[in-house]
Amino acid sequence: MKRITLALAVTGVAAGMASAQQVPPSVVQYDEYGDVSEPLTATAGDPVQGRLVMASRGQGNCIACHAVSDMEEFPFHGEVGPPLDGVGDRWSEASLRGIVANAKNVFPGTIMPAFYKVEGYVRPGDAFTGKAAEGDLDPLLTAQEIEDVVAYLMTLKEG
Amino acid sequence: MRRLNVAALATGLAVCAAAPALADFDEVDELVINGEIEMTTRAEAPEHLNGVLPEIISGWRFRTDETQQLQMDDFDNPAMLAVDQATEVWNTALGSEGQSCASCHDDPAVSMEGVRAVYPKWDEEREQVQTLEMQINECVTERLGAEAWEYDGDRMIDMTALISTASRGMPVDVAIDGPAQSTWEQGREIYYTRYGQLELACANCHEDNWGNYIRADHLSQGQTNGFPVYRLRNARLNSTHQRFYGCIRDTRAETFPVGSPEFVALELYVASRGNGLSVEAPSVRN
Numbered sequence: 400m401k402r403i404t405l406a407l408a409v410t411g412v413a414a415g416m417a418s419a420q421q422v423p424p425s426v427v428q429y430d431e432y433g434d435v436s437e438p439l440t441a442t443a444g445d446p447v448q449g450r451l452v453m454a455s456r457g458q459g460n461c462i463a464c465h466a467v468s469d470m471e472e473f474p475f476h477g478e479v480g481p482p483l484d485g486v487g488d489r490w491s492e493a494s495l496r497g498i499v500a501n502a503k504n505v506f507p508g509t510i511m512p513a514f515y516k517v518e519g520y521v522r523p524g525d526a527f528t529g530k531a532a533e534g535d536l537d538p539l540l541t542a543q544e545i546e547d548v549v550a551y552l553m554t555l556k557e558g
Numbered sequence: 559m560r561r562l563n564v565a566a567l568a569t570g571l572a573v574c575a576a577a578p579a580l581a582d583f584d585e586v587d588e589l590v591i592n593g594e595i596e597m598t599t600r601a602e603a604p605e606h607l608n609g610v611l612p613e614i615i616s617g618w619r620f621r622t623d624e625t626q627q628l629q630m631d632d633f634d635n636p637a638m639l640a641v642d643q644a645t646e647v648w649n650t651a652l653g654s655e656g657q658s659c660a661s662c663h664d665d666p667a668v669s670m671e672g673v674r675a676v677y678p679k680w681d682e683e684r685e686q687v688q689t690l691e692m693q694i695n696e697c698v699t700e701r702l703g704a705e706a707w708e709y710d711g712d713r714m715i716d717m718t719a720l721i722s723t724a725s726r727g728m729p730v731d732v733a734i735d736g737p738a739q740s741t742w743e744q745g746r747e748i749y750y751t752r753y754g755q756l757e758l759a760c761a762n763c764h765e766d767n768w769g770n771y772i773r774a775d776h777l778s779q780g781q782t783n784g785f786p787v788y789r790l791r792n793a794r795l796n797s798t799h800q801r802f803y804g805c806i807r808d809t810r811a812e813t814f815p816v817g818s819p820e821f822v823a824l825e826l827y828v829a830s831r832g833n834g835l836s837v838e839a840p841s842v843r844n
Contacts, residue, residue: 464773
């Protein structure tokens with residue numbers, strides 16, 4: 400009993416801290432172009448982590464659809480979206496944050512999934528089990544993972 | 559799609575979603591089975607598609623040479639083992655009536671010719687669209703007096719493979735009007751619904767992006783003319799509904815069950831997108 404209470408207390412504190420530092424999906428401020436100028440967390444994005452998030456099938460899996468020359472060691476880059484080389488020149492940080500968080504605001508009707516959204520789905524599942532989701536959904540990426548990805552995208556400059 | 563998006567972004571134009579995908583499929587090889595059955599693997603798109611596809615193309619043309627080859631000779635096609643097994647079942651009396659499939663239908667190569675090509679189809683008596691599986695179970699329960707077979711059990715899938723061989727090379731020709739129309743419309747609705755947390759519809763992958771790679775997978779038009787399909791990935795025959803289940807699951811959605819009315823409707827709709835392609839079943843894919 401004692402240990403459980405302790406554990407609860409600890410996660411309670413952690414959750415409290417997290418929410419103080421993170422913008423939850425439902426309150427992210429998108430401007431009229433779909434840009435998000437405020438970072439989603441207090442901790443600056445880490446481009447090294449972001450690159451891994453983009454490669455991982457269980458996380459961003461961005462290269463399922465996009466080719467990135469700088470990520471050549473990861474096999475099989477998709478052709479469904481445009482190559483991301485040079486996106487750091489083409490877009491501002493706020494635009495990239497908006498695109499990754501919810502690309503549908505920037506490109507209406509796009510096939511690109513919204514990575515920081517938890518509502519408005521048709522028959523949402525419990526990850527890849529084919530079963531119905533139970534309880535609240537987590538966004539596809541955490542706030543910190545979004546910041547990490549954005550930090551990495553900002554390094555993709557050609558000029 | 560890819561080059562187009564870049565061009566559109568570069569010139570600051572809105573991205574035009576109706577643009578045809580850059581074709582990326584085997585335009586050279588022809589599918590002839592056992593050196594004699596000529597397959598139509600590219601055909602004019604059916605009228606009801608209203609130009610969303612420039613032509614219809616079998617999944618065979620999106621596979622590697624090695625995979626393509628496995629389908630070109632029945633001795634190489636691993637699905638033919640299942641056909642042999644189903645042939646034995648065909649000739650075996652099952653259930654309370656002491657009857658076998660052969661008691662009523664004799665030689666499947668003759669009696670089942672053309673059947674696969676028109677399923678799913680409207681059943682007058684039951685007043686619903688029936689898949690081949692549903693029709694088989696009607697015979698199993700009502701004529702043989704046996705327990706219904708599991709919808710996607712091996713015995714069922716094998717039997718659909720056997721029945722399909724009698725239509726190989728014939729054009730898919732499912733009816734979408736008359737009493738089947740409302741079911742067809744329900745299927746179309748499902749085809750264009752963006753399911754799951756990835757918000758992807760069948761059309762996002764198989765209509766807007768066929769020919770493109772999505773990670774290691776080369777997207778085809780998602781045609782069903784080859785079903786049941788022997789997949790090298792799981793080394794077994796797979797039914798249409800199992801494929802639908804997998805594709806919807808991969809959108810992080812709650813799928814519909816195999817054999818459900820939703821999948822029956824979807825099967826009719828997807829089959830109609832392939833009207834004009836040859837029945838290839840049982841085919842080989844990765």
